[in-house]
Amino acid sequence: xxxxxxxxxxxxxxxxxxxxAEVPGGGAILLSSTRFLGDPEALSRRAGKTGVIWPNNxxxxxxxxxxxxxxxxxxxxxxxxxxxxxxxxxxxxxRHNYRGELRATGQVLRDQFLFMLRAxxxxxEVKKPADAEAFAITVKRYSVFYQPTGDGxxxxxxxRMMLRHSESASP
Amino acid sequence: MYAYDELxxxxxxxxxxxxxxxxxxxxxxxLTEDEFKMLRLQNGVYLQLHAYMFRIAxxxxxxxxxxxxxxxxxxxxxxxGYGHFTTRQxxxxxxxxxxxLPDALGDLAEVGIHAMxxxxxxxxxxxxxxxxxxAPGEIEDPRIWSELIRQYTTLHPEFSFLPRKFKFAITAxxxxxAAIKIHDIGLRLHRNAEGETGFEVLxxxxxxxxxxxxxxxxxxxxxxxxxxxxxxxxxxxxxxxxRDNIYKARIKILVHELGIxxxxxxxxxxxxxxxxxxxxxxxxxxxxxxxxSRFTYPAYEKLPHTPEELKKAAHDPLFERWRKNSxxxxxxxxxxxxxxxxxxxxxxPGDATAxxxxxxxxxxDKYSFGEIRVGHEQNLALPHVAKRDLPALWNALxxxxxxxxxxxxxxxxxxxxxxxxxxxxxxxxxxxxxxxTRRFANHETADLIGRLHxxxxxxxxxxxxxxxxxxxxxxxxxxxxxxYQITIGGRADENAExxxxxxxxxxxxxxxxxxxxxxEAYLALRAxxxxxxxxxxxxxxVEPFRERVYATR
Ligand code: SF4
Numbered sequence: 027x028x029x030x031x032x033x034x035x036x037x038x039x040x041x042x043x044x045x046x047a048e049v050p051g052g053g054a055i056l057l058s059s060t061r062f063l064g065d066p067e068a069l070s071r072r073a074g075k076t077g078v079i080w081p082n083n084x085x086x087x088x089x090x091x092x093x094x095x096x097x098x099x100x101x102x103x104x105x106x107x108x109x110x111x112x113x114x115x116x117x118x119x120x121r122h123n124y125r126g127e128l129r130a131t132g133q134v135l136r137d138q139f140l141f142m143l144r145a146x147x148x149x150x151e152v153k154k155p156a157d158a159e160a161f162a163i164t165v166k167r168y169s170v171f172y173q174p175t176g177d178g179x180x181x182x183x184x185x186r187m188m189l190r191h192s193e194s195a196s197p
Numbered sequence: 198m199y200a201y202d203e204l205x206x207x208x209x210x211x212x213x214x215x216x217x218x219x220x221x222x223x224x225x226x227x228l229t230e231d232e233f234k235m236l237r238l239q240n241g242v243y244l245q246l247h248a249y250m251f252r253i254a255x256x257x258x259x260x261x262x263x264x265x266x267x268x269x270x271x272x273x274x275x276x277x278g279y280g281h282f283t284t285r286q287x288x289x290x291x292x293x294x295x296x297x298l299p300d301a302l303g304d305l306a307e308v309g310i311h312a313m314x315x316x317x318x319x320x321x322x323x324x325x326x327x328x329x330x331x332a333p334g335e336i337e338d339p340r341i342w343s344e345l346i347r348q349y350t351t352l353h354p355e356f357s358f359l360p361r362k363f364k365f366a367i368t369a370x371x372x373x374x375a376a377i378k379i380h381d382i383g384l385r386l387h388r389n390a391e392g393e394t395g396f397e398v399l400x401x402x403x404x405x406x407x408x409x410x411x412x413x414x415x416x417x418x419x420x421x422x423x424x425x426x427x428x429x430x431x432x433x434x435x436x437x438x439x440r441d442n443i444y445k446a447r448i449k450i451l452v453h454e455l456g457i458x459x460x461x462x463x464x465x466x467x468x469x470x471x472x473x474x475x476x477x478x479x480x481x482x483x484x485x486x487x488x489x490s491r492f493t494y495p496a497y498e499k500l501p502h503t504p505e506e507l508k509k510a511a512h513d514p515l516f517e518r519w520r521k522n523s524x525x526x527x528x529x530x531x532x533x534x535x536x537x538x539x540x541x542x543x544x545x546p547g548d549a550t551a552x553x554x555x556x557x558x559x560x561x562d563k564y565s566f567g568e569i570r571v572g573h574e575q576n577l578a579l580p581h582v583a584k585r586d587l588p589a590l591w592n593a594l595x596x597x598x599x600x601x602x603x604x605x606x607x608x609x610x611x612x613x614x615x616x617x618x619x620x621x622x623x624x625x626x627x628x629x630x631x632x633x634t635r636r637f638a639n640h641e642t643a644d645l646i647g648r649l650h651x652x653x654x655x656x657x658x659x660x661x662x663x664x665x666x667x668x669x670x671x672x673x674x675x676x677x678x679x680x681y682q683i684t685i686g687g688r689a690d691e692n693a694e695x696x697x698x699x700x701x702x703x704x705x706x707x708x709x710x711x712x713x714x715x716x717e718a719y720l721a722l723r724a725x726x727x728x729x730x731x732x733x734x735x736x737x738x739v740e741p742f743r744e745r746v747y748a749t750r
Contacts, residue, residue, distance in 0.1 A: 107235060107318065109358025113435045116355055120474065137219065137236055144354035156227065167215050170208040172348040174478060175355070182204045182348065183484045190487065 028158035031127070031149040033165070035158050038151075040077055040098060050074065056100060059084055062092075070095040079131065082110035086117055093124045101147075103132035112145045119146030120176040139164050144177045198261055198568060199344055200491045201309040208351070209306045212313055216240050217299035224296065239319060239357070241287075241312030242298060246620050251276075251293040252315040253305065257325035257343040257367075258286040258571040262558035265569050267308045269554035275301045280554070282539060282547040284573045284611060284662055285364070286324045287315055291618055313351055318359045318446075320350035320431070325367045326374045327572035330494065331580045333528045336386045336394060339369035341489050342423065345480070346384075349424050356431045360438035361446035363431070364403075371691070376573055378402045378411045378693035379665055381448050382430065384423075395419040400430060400460070401452030402693075404659035409449040410693050412457045414464065420485065424478035429468035433460070495566035495581050500531025504585035516591055518640060519602040524587060533584050535565075537577040537594060538601040538609060542638045545627045546612045547575030556597045564590050574650075575611055576604065606643040607651065607716065608634040611662060615655025615672060616679075622655035624672025624679035624705070629653055632709045637716075646716055649730045652687075665689035667731045668712060669696045679705045685715060685742060686734035697739045700747045711746060718745040 029038045040054045045061045054075040062069055062078045069076055070092045077098025080089055089099070099118060101111035111130070118124040129149040130142050136157035142150065143165055152158040171179045180188075201209075216236075223233040234244075241252040253268070260268075268288060272280045275297050276290040283289055293301065302312060315322055323343045330338040346365055350356070356363075368375040369386035377383030383399035395417045402411025418426045430448075437455075439445045452460045471477070510516045525534040537557070540546050549557075557577070561569050564586050565579035572578060577599075582590060594600040603609045610633060613619065615626030630653055637643050652666025656673075663669035669684040680702040687696030703711050716730075722741055723733045734742065 106232070107358055108440060109356070110436055110440075112355040112358065113432050121470065135232060137215075141352075141354040141357055168208065168211050168352070170204045170211070172208075172351050173353055182208075183480075183487070185204060186202070186487050187483060190483075 028152050028155055029149060030152055030158050030161045033162055035161075040075070042079075054097065056098060059089070063088060066092050077127070077129075080114070082108065082114060086114060086122070090122050093118070093122055093126070096126055098127040098129055098149075099124065100129040100131045100151075103130060103134060103138075106133045106135050106138055112141065115142070115145040115147055116175060136160055136164050140168060144171070144175050144179065146176055198259060198493055199256075199340065200493065202491070205348075206306075206309065209309065209311050209313075212240075212311060212352075213299065213302045213306050216302060220295060220299055235317065238317035239314060240302075241315035242293075242295075243316060244620070245291065245618050247618070248292045249295055249298070250618065251290045251298065251301065251312065252283070252287050253289070253310060253312045254315050254322040255286045255288060255310075255571050256323055256347050257329060257340045258327040258573075259329075259340060260569045260571060261308070262561040262567040262569065264308045264310055265554050265558040265561070267305060267310065269551040269558070271301050271304060272551040272554065274304075278552075279548055279550045281545070281614065282549065282571055282575050282577070284575060284613075284660065285322060286327075286571050286573060287322055288571075289614075291614075316362070318361050319357050319363065320353065320359070321362055321364045323347045323350070323365045323367065324375055324380075324573065326370055327570040327578055328374060328525070328534055328580065329369070330492070331527050331529075331532075331534055332370050332374075333526055334370060335528070336369045336388060338489075338492060339367045339375075339384075339386055340492060341485070342384065342386065342396075342420070343367050344488055344492075345424065345485070346427070349427070349478070353431075356435055359431070359435055360440045361443070361448075363434070363448065373689075373691040373693075374572070376662070376665070376689040376693070378691075379404055379408075379662065379689055380411065382427065383411045387417075389417050393419060396423060398426065398430075401449040401457070403447050403449040404662055404664045405447070406444050406657045407450065407453075408659070408664045408695050409453060410695065412452065414457065414461045421480045421482075422472060424480060425472045426464075426468055428478055429464045429471065432471075433463045433467055437463075495568075497529045497532060497581070498583070500583055500585065502530055502584075504531070504583075506585040506588055510588035510591075513588075515602075516588060518644070519591055519600055520587065522602055522604045522606060523600075527581070529581075531584055533582050533587065535579045535582050535587070535590065536572070536604045537579065537599045538604050539576050539599075540603055540609050540630075540634060541598055541601045542608065542634045543631050544634070546610050546630050549577070553597050553599060556593075557599065560590065560593055573611075574609065576609070602640060603634075603643060605648045605650070606637075607646050607649045608637045608643060610634065610651045610653060611666065612653040613655050613658075613660035615653070615661075619655060619660075621658060622672065623657075623674040624655050624681065626653040626655040626661060626670075626672060629670060629681070629705075629708050633712060636709050636713060645726075646720065647727070647729060649716070650688075651712065662689060663687075664695045665693060666696060667729075667734075668715060670708060670712075673702055675702065681705070681708045683708070683711055683715070685739060686731060688731050699739055699743050700750075703750075714746045715742060718742050721745070 052074040056077040075097035366380040385397040399411035570578040612626040612630040616622040654661035654663040665687040684696030
């Protein structure tokens, strides 16, 4: 499954560690939330990079205390129809100021890329290779956005206000 | 009218291109039907019994004559020459070809019409009072706020995959014509004690399998806070709405299971966290003003209250009959709002042919400043007609079959497409409606009966809003046969209520008889000739009706 990060297809340095496997001291790993919450203090302070896969029905409050020590938070789309992780993503970015990698995982398809990007995701475990290749074009489909999110894209309402200002400022 | 600017136009065109690409990928097999299904639903395309159905949004029910002509064009070029107006200010075409859909959308986009989010589990077309901006006594034009909500909910990155569909309705009049109490979020614009305008917010209304009347979650939300408050509701719903059972996924179930107080507290907590954050959705006056400035109103003339033309025409009883139930008071003296019945005797409710649409667009140009409205009752309206033009307009409407004098009367029936088109249906709706319009074709009898709304749904999904019909008819299936449950006493206005079952379900062939019996019982039971059917039911309850209707069955 290709990983798209910062707009490009890249290799994944993170290894999924199963719940019953031993956690290596070094190296970049992804853990389940259950495993991580078993010993969050130690796991978030290990030498290698640590990431957590957070299910979409688990309260983020349990994760928040460790956010600045995590390299990745991976949010889950069990099917593309289940949109809970969009809210989690915005909360992590906009309310809890999470600045690490925010990864979309599960049934991640082309036609969700832009929504995900706008919600704050910056890496994507993409289901189909063709979708991953189309990433760069797909996220340019739209140039107008109606709602403010933490992604910084200017909304139509704000652009109109700017336009009005420049109109009234010019002679 | 709301005039789209460059930004709105760009977004619609970008949506058309996106959909063109999605259709292409489906036709080439790159997308599975399961994957494509969600994508097409997000753009109003259903797979029905015989073909794809294409649902187009008419936000807050306002259309220009140019837009109506374009709908006629789509009906002719891509469909079978007619369209069907729905209970949610949409129009549907029933015979569209998938490969041609992107072109149809492209043609519509040229005049600022789209089909975004007219189906699927997202925020749907925002509906409002079809008399917005012209109704006397309105706080202000609710379409300004409808448009703000329309923009805010269009392609929302967080709320495009909700547990289930989500519908907004907005009213700004004391009399609710937008049925806000049966919507997921209902908004009533009003003034608080300080004279500021804001919204009473209702939540959790909806029909379907488990009907609920919406409950007030907050009595007053200032206009500038409307979007952030709505976002708080949507976020709570997105996270906690049920996804395990499609029948329990609407927000009404969440509100019901948590209780309105607990739900309100969840929303309030969320709102307090986010209302002033960086990305706050707080609207400043300039933004609201900008939207307001793009709604234009006609340059009305100063006209007499009762022009000569109207006095003369009053001698014609046919004109008078039509005027009495089709013409309503306008906020500007000398003008009137004219409702056009799409319920001809024997016709399917809500259908209009391409020729009718074109002719009506011409009449709108001539008599209504080029504007047409669409109401949830599946009728159309011309919102700015000079009263002196009423007789001429009536003649012209009569020629194109749009002057049936039955607005708000017993044959002004709301019905869903039912088994004739819909793959979910248990029973037919349209033929029941057609039969009823024949039974009550006598206008004298209809006048005598007075205001009476019949609503018909072909299954429990309740697209015909049967729960809130004064008489509600619901198609069910019993041992492979079409049966109908009949309720009475429902209403969708500011006093919204769910109807009560009058007795056991009856077979297809008996529905019209039962309805006739109910109406007869009402005529015998009403206290005065002007006591409306719903008021008689309210006063007496269902029992006396049940006795009379079922005594001989
Ligand atoms: S009420 Fe049922 S039959 Fe009628 S349109 Fe809706 S889903 Fe179809």
